[in-house]
Each structure stands twice: as C-alpha cells, then as structure tokens.
Amino acid sequence: MQPLLSNPLLLVALACGLDRLVGDPRWCPHPVVVMGWWITLLRRGAEAWAGTRAWKLRLAGGLITLVLVGGSGLAGWGVEQLAPTPLLVVALASALAGRSLEQAVLQVLKALPDSVHTVQKQPGQALQPARQALAWIVGRDTADLDAPEILRAAAETASENAVDGLFAPLFWMLLGAGIWSLNPALPGPLALAWGFKAASTLDSMLGYRRGRLRWLGTAGARLDDLLVWLPCRLVALGLPLTAGQPGHCFSLLAAALRDGAADPSPNAGVSQAAYAHAAGVQLGGCNRYGGQLTSKPLLAQGLPAPDGAAVRHMLELSRRLELVWLATAAVLAFITKTLS
Template identity: 75%
Template sequence: MAMAPLVLVALACGLDRLVGDPRGCIHPVVVMGWLISRLRGWAERWAANQPRRLRLAGVAITALLVGGSGLAGWGTERLAWSGPLGAVLLVVALASALAGRSLEQAVGAVLASVAACDLPLARQRLSWIVGRDTADLDAPEILRALAETASENAVDGLFAPLFWMLLGAGLWSLNPAWPGPLALAWGFKAASTLDSMLGYRRGRLRWLGTAGARLDDLLVWLPCRLVAVSLPLAAGQPGRSLEVLAAARRDGAADPSPNAGLSQAAYAHVAGVQLGGSNSYGGQMHRKPLLAAGLPAPDQAAVLQMLQLNRRLELIWLTAAAAVAFITKTLS
C-alpha cells in the first residue's frame, strides 16, 4: 500500500513523457477554462464595476472551481479501487495534470524554426507559449524568451503538480479514503488555470482574479523552492544547492511574482546564462530584473540543457519519493 500510489504517479509521468496531450481529446484544463469563462460572465454581470463584489465573486469562483476539481479527482480515485480499468483511468487522469512533454514539444518547435532561420515562424510559434509581444524579436531575444518560459513553466506545469501528486500519494498510502494524488493535482491545476485566465492587474480582473492568483502563488511557493534546491543535483552539482537557492532568492526578489523570478533565476544560475531584461506586453515596455547578471546570453544549447534538466529532475523527485515510501514501509 505504501508503494502502490507512487507507482501510479510514476506511470503517469511516463505516460506524459510518451504521449503528452493527445489532440482531439477532452482535457480537464479545457473543461476548467470553459467553466471559468462561464463563471466570469456571471460574476461580471452581478458585480458590474464594484470592487467589493468583484473580490467576493472571485473568492466564490476560486472555491467552486478548486473545490469541484478536487472532488472530481477524489471521485476518480475511488474508481481506481474498482479494478484494472479504474487504475488505468487514474493514470491517464494524473498524466493530464503534467506538462513535461507538451512543454518540450512547444519549445522544440520554436528552436527548430530558429535553427532553420525561419524567424517569422519562430515568432508565431513563440507567441503561442509566452505572454510578451513577439512580432519584432530577433533570434537572441527569441532564445531568451524560450529559456525563460522553459524554466518558469517547468515549475508551473510539471514540478508543482508533481509535488502535489506525490504529497497526495503519501496521504493515500496512509488511508485510501483520504483525498489522494489526483484530488490534489486537479485542485492545483484549477488554481493555476484561474491564475492564467483571471490573474491580471487590469480592468475588473484587478479584483476578480485576486483570489485565484494568490492561491496559485501559495500552492507554487514550496515546489518552486524545492526545484531551486534540487536542480543542481540534476546538473551534477550537488554542492551548489544552497548557493543556487540563495542566488535565486536574491535575483528573483525584484520580480512582482513570488515564484516566477526565483524559478527563472535558479535555472539561469545552473545553466550558466543571463535571463531577464526588457519585454513588451501589449505594446508597453516593461523592465524585468536581470537574473545571473554578467553570464552569457542563452543559446540553443542552453535551452536544450534546461529541458534535459527537467527530465533528470523529474526522475530525481520520483526516486526520492520512492526512497521515502520504502523507508516508511520498512519502519511501520
């Protein structure tokens, strides 16, 4: 029992790496996005431009979506005990919360366009995965954007949901009646989707998206710092763990997000490149803090190294979780 939930999580990680997000399939995040859009429409009709009502509606949307997603995951977990088909369903559902392969595919498509010197196509593909304006970016700026999204989205899309899965697997091994890996992972994905759709400081979203954005920041806080500590292990630099964490905290402190700057800084220091600088959003130029200042600008090899670090670190986390589960089983 101590190892069975972890085996399901490991199988889900393998499925994500093999298949990613198959086209034509209904994805849980798509369903969450549809619900958010419907709830947002209701909230804006009810609250109009009243900040207090908008904040209250944001809290209600967050509670409904995160709670409902967690309950849906918990119900799916209950089916896993009904037989092999239930276990297969659970593995597929768990894999849907991970974005390891899809991140690699998206970043790899832009890299291929840069390598082929097709910058218009590279800019178009980049615009699908970053929030900044891409129409006027040259090759070095495209590569910097890729390095920054590869590092930030590794935390948001892979390691944060994996952390909550592993925590849920631990809870489930103690008592199968408790919420387990899918309940926690889908609850996290709901908060993450809320942040990506409503977490903007403009218009009504300044108040409507506050609850979801703050919850997402809270749920990513610990996984982000665990990535910073463990990333040197994936690079074969175990003695740098505390150094990298300290440098990432220092460099990322100026970023308005408590997690984005820190995660990018950790990858920058481990990969040996400088990130940050000026980005254009909606035609407005914004200056981001420099991360690992003075190091070389990222090239294609550095971006590929970051993707490789993600694969290695995922394996390290699974191995560490297995060791903890084995020790727990032995001592119990």
C-alpha cells in the same frame, strides 16, 4: 483494492512515464479545457452581478476560486474511488505538462534559421516561423523579436513553466500519494493535482492587474502563488544535482532567491533564476506586453546569453530532476514503511 492502487507512488510514476511518452493528445478533451469553460461561465455571472464594484468582484472571485478548486478536487477524488486503474493513470498524466512544454520549446528552436547569413539577408521572413511558434507559449509580444530575444524567451518559458506545468502539480500529486498510502479513502494524488491545476488555470485566465480582473482574479492568483511557493524552491534546491553540481544546492537556492526577489511574482523570478544559474546563462531584461515595455530583473547577471544548446540543456535538467523527485519519493516511502 486493485494491486496498483495499493501503491499510489507507482501510479504517479506511470503517469509521469505516460506524460513523457504521449504528452497531451489533441483528440482527447483535457481537464484544463473543462476548467476553462467553467471559469468563463462563472466569470460572466460574477461580472453581471458585481458590475464594477470592487468588493463584490473580490467576493465573487473568492467564490469562483472555492467552487472551481473544490469542485476539481472532488472530481479527482471521485475518479480515484470509482475509475479503473488505467483511466486513473491517464487522468494523473493529464495534470502534467512535461512533454508538451518540451515539444513547444523545441518547436521554437527548430523554427530558428541555422544560418546567421539567412537572418541577415531576410530578417523578417527568416524569423517569422520562430516568432509564431513562440507566440503560442509566451505572453509577451513576439512580432519584432530578433533571434537572441527569441532564444531568451524560449529559455524563460522553459524554466518558468517547468515549475508551473510539471513540478508544482507533481509535488501535490506526490503529497496526495503519501496521504492515500495512509488511507485510500482520503483524497489522493489526482484530487490534489486537479485542485492545483484549477488554481493554476484561474491564475492564467483571471490573474491580471487590469480592469475588473484586478479584483476578480485576486483570490485565484494568490492561491496559485501559495501552492507553487514550496515546489518552486524545491526545484531551485534540486537543480544543482541534475546539473552535476551537488555541492552547490544551497548556494544556488540562495542566488535564485536573491535574483528573483525583484520580480513581481513570488515564484516566476525564482524559477527562472534557478535555471539561469544551473545552466550558466543570463535571463531577464525588457519585454513588451500589449505594446507596453516592461523591465524584468536580470537573473544570473554577467553570464552569457542563452543559445539553443542552453535551452535544450534546461529541458534536460527538467527531465533529470523529475526522475530525482520520483526516486526521492520512493526512498522516503520505503523509509516510512520500514519505520512504521
């Protein structure tokens, strides 16, 4: 076995560093894009077979989920067993979205005018670059958002996608590293991380409550909710450490669970609420999706609205928490090795 492969936790740490250093290069084909191609192909076949019959669409959705998640996990397992170490590190980094999320959010902040006078004088033109940058990373309508709403949207996507795009895949990666350290022949960090990314991509593409997707996307959406559930709550528990409030870990977790309970998603509201309390801002409110007004629960109600500094603080909290997770995993690995 190659020296690095005997220390899977070091591989994960190198992947985190690579993700923070280069992010997702646009010239390199991304595994999620390949997963998206397969989802599109499988969806066409499923809809052609099932038509509008709900039970057939549910069955097809379950089969698509099984094929995509299982296939992605097996592909990751194959890379673990056959690929050289540098390629394995690159593949692991592809499952993380720390830098790409941070860059996308910062792009929105950079596009906002520095001067309130500019916004008042030319409201439409002044905010258009920020609205366009925001539209790439959120599902809500952005064409008519004012500056405070743009900042709230940036804060909410920074908090929700930190869990979906960084901490959930990192959790499964670390768990796979632990399994691999016990037996390198078993599926390890890449197999679990790519399996999770497949479920997450299914939820992103099919997890909508409209038309045929109401039934076709159920299995993928439920699996994604399940796989994100524990990482989301671990993030809420750990954020006070990175925010300089180590004595408030359990109280912040309780507040995040309480505020996020009203959200239709079992995880999105909790993750946003955790960051809202940690950063000291209020999130939630009314959003438009496809022209339809949707009311979201208020999170950390009564605190100030997020400004640019608060959004940057959220991104910094994610960077610190990533290091905390890696350090904690290293300590647990050391204790386990010492006791064995």
